[in-house]
Amino acid sequence: MQPKIKDVARLAGVSVTTVSRVLNGEKYVKDDLKHKVNLAIEELGYAPSHIARSLVRNKTNLIGVIVPDITSSFYATILSSIEEAASANDYNLLVCNISEDIDKEYKYLNVFQEMRVEGIIIMHEKINEEIRNLIHKMKIPVIFSSVKPMDQQFVSVIVDDYKAAYDATTYLIELGHEEIGFIGGDMRDITSGQNRYSGYRNALTSKGIRIIHEHIRFGDYKVKSGYAQMKELLRVSQRPTAVFAVSDDMAVGAMNCIRDHNLRVPEDISVIGFDGSQLTELTRPTLTSMEQPIHEMGKETMRLLLHQVETGEEPSGDLVLDHRLVARESCIPRKK
Numbered sequence: 001m002q003p004k005i006k007d008v009a010r011l012a013g014v015s016v017t018t019v020s021r022v023l024n025g026e027k028y029v030k031d032d033l034k035h036k037v038n039l040a041i042e043e044l045g046y047a048p049s050h051i052a053r054s055l056v057r058n059k060t061n062l063i064g065v066i067v068p069d070i071t072s073s074f075y076a077t078i079l080s081s082i083e084e085a086a087s088a089n090d091y092n093l094l095v096c097n098i099s100e101d102i103d104k105e106y107k108y109l110n111v112f113q114e115m116r117v118e119g120i121i122i123m124h125e126k127i128n129e130e131i132r133n134l135i136h137k138m139k140i141p142v143i144f145s146s147v148k149p150m151d152q153q154f155v156s157v158i159v160d161d162y163k164a165a166y167d168a169t170t171y172l173i174e175l176g177h178e179e180i181g182f183i184g185g186d187m188r189d190i191t192s193g194q195n196r197y198s199g200y201r202n203a204l205t206s207k208g209i210r211i212i213h214e215h216i217r218f219g220d221y222k223v224k225s226g227y228a229q230m231k232e233l234l235r236v237s238q239r240p241t242a243v244f245a246v247s248d249d250m251a252v253g254a255m256n257c258i259r260d261h262n263l264r265v266p267e268d269i270s271v272i273g274f275d276g277s278q279l280t281e282l283t284r285p286t287l288t289s290m291e292q293p294i295h296e297m298g299k300e301t302m303r304l305l306l307h308q309v310e311t312g313e314e315p316s317g318d319l320v321l322d323h324r325l326v327a328r329e330s331c332i333p334r335k336k
Helices: 005-012 016-023 031-044 050-057 071-090 102-114 129-137 161-174 190-206 223-233 249-261 294-311
Strands: 062-067 092-097 121-122 142-144 157-159 180-184 216-219 242-245 271-273 286-290 319-321 324-326
Touching: 005 016, 005 031, 016 031, 016 050, 062 071, 062 102, 071 092, 071 249, 071 294, 092 102, 102 242, 102 324, 121 294, 142 294, 157 161, 157 294, 161 180, 161 190, 161 223, 161 286, 180 190, 180 223, 180 249, 216 319, 223 242, 223 249, 249 271, 249 324, 294 319
Parallel strands: 062 092, 062 121, 121 142, 142 157, 157 319, 180 216, 180 242, 242 271, 271 286
Antiparallel strands: 286 324
């Protein structure tokens, strides 16, 4: 059986309270008693129970995180940043990958409640009424990261996705492209689906460029989806000279498809992505992307959440971070 705190106290010849004070790093414990307790801990191989200590302190230092797809380069990067910020503040993460499954999300939210997490970070916006009601009922601080749900009572750390997509499309127009393909996301998503699509369309309209509906396809943000949608775009009668994909993963899939069909990026088709993930530097050619400040987004999400956890003060509103275009090798001016 695992040794218990009372076993440590018995071997050290002190009270359980003294052992607890040593474990919690409290002051006013004599050095000789600390030495005895530490020797007993080492001899018994005692490991304090995180759950037991949490019950005593009424604080778990746990943060629950719900990720829609942990295989995505974007979510993997932002999650790493969140973990780094959490660790620096002596918090631990409980990460749940729901794979876009709403039923899983409901289950994990209940797990978070049972584990008495201090706060929750959610990275997707497709929440139904049942989940929305549960979040409000739990009364646990919640921050949405990289997305903005329809429920305006929730605070988000985001970029202006509409403006970012508008700027990405405008960049291609300024390079002389007019036949610009679009590989969009899930239109049930307001942030990365509807807002980015609207930005693309309005950029074309504002420049007097006709929207070609057969140049518009929708995927699921993943590499395989980008490949499949690009394959459809290559079949149209008037092939686009440039393509805007609303995730770097789909942009990489599109680039692979183009090359597999004996075409060149960017000489035949320019490609621009969205996110600014680590994939942008790993592809050949390197990928031009509308960059979200992913690392800053993760750190700011944790900062706002921990401020609310530790002070009880709710953020006054969304935190909108700046996006920026990072031009690399995958886009060039259109050949006349």
